[in-house]
Amino acid sequence: MKAATFRGPSKPYLEIKDVPAPKPGSDEILVKVAATGICHSDIHLFKGDFGPVRQGFIPGHEVSGWVEELGPDVKNPWGLKKGDPVIVSWIVPDGICKYCASGKENYCPTAAGRMPGLVGLNGGHAEYITIPEIAVIPLEKGVDVYYAAPIACAYGTAYHALREAGVGPGTSLVIIGVGGVGLSAIQLASAMGAYPIIAVDIRDYALDKAKELGATHVINSTKEDPISRVRDILPDGADVVHEARPEPDLKLSMEVVARSGTIVVTGLGGPKSSFSVNVLPFVINGIRIMGSLGYRPRLDLPEIIRLVASGKVDIKKLVSHVYAPEQINEAYENLEKGLHARAIVKWS
Ligand SMILES: [Zn+2]
Ligand SMILES: [Zn+2]
16 A cells, blocks of 8 residues: 655654554554644654654654454444444544543553554555554545545644633633634634634735634734734733644743633643743632543544534535645645645545
């Protein structure tokens, strides 16, 4: 099968190769890949920020496709059969530990050691992927299988962060950094009834997209002072601030969050990234600062799929670029230049 395999930590990161197609293990499902997303976490991966990557590794952790073959021992709780459209979660929990039992599958220690396309398991930048069945989530009717790939990372990450931060009807929200996760967060927050939704970025193109997807206000922080603009709109500050840019620093967040508000961080930073906050405002204003990793595949993903199937979230609006497999290095170049809202690669 055709696959994009890792070359090394300098550009071009990937090469298209013909490699043997995988066979599903006993509890695995073979998925024929429709599309994969081009995600900023991949750049961290390629540069070695998550540790050394072996040559030949197949990245790609935002995957949609169709069930091709079920392994002999799959329990198949969703009743999947060949040809059913699905997405593949990069969180692959064991389903038995205390984190899984308490609904925190994204913090499952087993999942931390096997993230397809990121850690251990090959990912989906290929014509086929095998994956433990626990990570295969069915799509509903009316959800385009190609455009559904970002549900498995960008939308999932944004949705879980918003849920954990308590976003609901009437929540005032500032989103800092409107790449794939930030833009997804705007669409989802809009569907969840948040208001206002203020997007902050340094790229006019991204802010135009933010407006199209449901931001009520946009601020280019290179052209105007984001603190005074937010305070004009929300004199008391925002109930929730989502730091969705790759290098979070909490500086702006701490200036615009409301008393008793929540700052939720999804940007991963580099291996040496850190942030600091002034203790006094943090304590006297009762600020909550939280990290949020990924999503709960069996809980969050079906809820997002429902929002999409019901027409409340139009996933086609997020995808700005569609690439062929042979253009995959160009896709990552353009990602690093900040040109994408979200990009996908079509594999069939
Ligand atoms: Zn991702
Ligand atoms: Zn677990």
